[in-house]
Amino acid sequence: MIPFRKNLIDGEWVGDADSRNINPSNLDDVVGEYASGDAEQARQAIAAAKAAFPAWSRSGLLARHAVLRKASDEITARKDEIGRALAREEGKTLVEGIGETVRAAQIFDFFAGETLRLSGQLVPSVRPGVGVEITREAVGVVGIITPWNFPIAIPAWKIAPALAYGNTIVFKPAELVPESAWTIVDILHRAGLPKGVLNLVMGKGSVVGQAMLDSPDLNAITFTGSVGTGKRVAAASVEHMRKYQLEMGGKNPLVVLDDADLAIAVDCAINGAYFSTGQRCTASSRLVVTDGIHDRFVDAMKDRLAKLVVGDALDAKTQIGPVVDQSQLKQDEDYIAIGRQEGADLAFGGERLDRETRGFYLQPALFTQATNAMRISREEIFGPVANVIRVKDYDEALAVANDTPFGLTSGICTSSLKHATHFKRNSEAGMVMVNLPTAGVDFHVPFGGRKGSSYGPREQGRYAAEFYTTVKTAYTFAG
């Protein structure tokens, strides 16, 4: 039976089944039906979250702790089932889907702990007899707008801190992945959240998302997705003088130096560029390789690419699942054509693949002889496509790595402590990896970038408090 998922507004499940969720590995497989909300429902959800805020923000810490812990426990207990549904609706492999589900459980566990760790400062005033308290308070109603590529982890790393610090929520997930979004909300609802604290409004970004941006009653918006939508979020937030946080694209460089361990470098590049079908903002889409190792690296990459199993996300043998939908597939293919026109050499892949099930299968692509000026090196493709950019030495590699409008992650493969240390200090990225893939980060430390990749305070770990709380400074004259 096809499940029907409703929106959650003010503690009630509402809406009619008017949209379908299709498996990108198998276009004949309907994952579910779901209610696609409208602007009025978005406004109702915001009103409900506003009404619920005073009580929730003053609720006992143990109440918040209990809800987050229960959610973590249930997600852990159901990780195989939830991970499979995620793989089915987004196209990640089973291993990746289950791994992401475990990550969501860990995030809820981490923020359950954070509810009990919030602290302030007591400092003496410059005026005799006066005391100063610096505390953090919840921001208010937080709008959460998420993309399709991490259907459960990104909602988790926004919802968990928002709740932990006492905020109420209106959550609009990406239209392509309603099942994971609904599951996480259902779990939290049943874990005992009071009505109105967490509201789910699935539906179109241009309708539901836009109604959220236009509302004067959202106190903060946290967004992950494209640069274009991020700019709209920013403009609308400034108009309403609300706090906002943006995580957008990346064009992340992986530098491979002559002295790198070739096996490690190839592992990092294959994982970073192609796992999750390259649909990660942290993906290594630019492979910046020095002369001395270039040819050996390219040969080894082609060997590994030829062995990768591309197929149905639910097949245990699959290493690379399908592209998420038709429009992303077209974007990938368009960029592959652009790369060829620009004069890069398509050294491997790039063609559509037929599989037993009808799905959006693309052979991972590797360009060589790319330059950093080409569009394929400057614009985020968001698919299984990477470019090798040949450079003469470390200095040129660093300059190329930093020459990008983005600044999310970067990586270097080298056995030189000197170059690794210099790269960590001088890379213009928010997250830097040494002998590790640029993608795949820990859940308990800050996540975010520089330049066109991110705006506002960091997400995740203890740094999340910066966005989800506001600082109050209170003065008391005690005589």
Ligand SMILES: NC(=O)C1=CN([C@@H]2O[C@H](COP(=O)(O)OP(=O)(O)OC[C@H]3O[C@@H](n4cnc5c(N)ncnc54)[C@H](OP(=O)(O)O)[C@@H]3O)[C@@H](O)[C@H]2O)C=CC1
């Ligand atoms: N950094 C990252 O993690 C990600 C980056 N991207 C980048 O974005 C590109 C396009 O992906 P896409 O999913 O279309 O990204 P979008 O920015 O369009 O979507 C992200 C979220 O914003 C919503 N949204 C869309 N329009 C509006 C609006 N006017 N007001 C408020 N919310 C809105 C979307 O809704 P809806 O579901 O209806 O589209 C979705 O929930 C990718 O090719 C990639 O380059 C995409 C995903 C993740």
Ligand SMILES: O=C(O)CCC(=O)C(=O)O
């Ligand atoms: O690489 C990761 O672990 C996270 C990537 C991510 O958040 C994204 O692609 O949106």
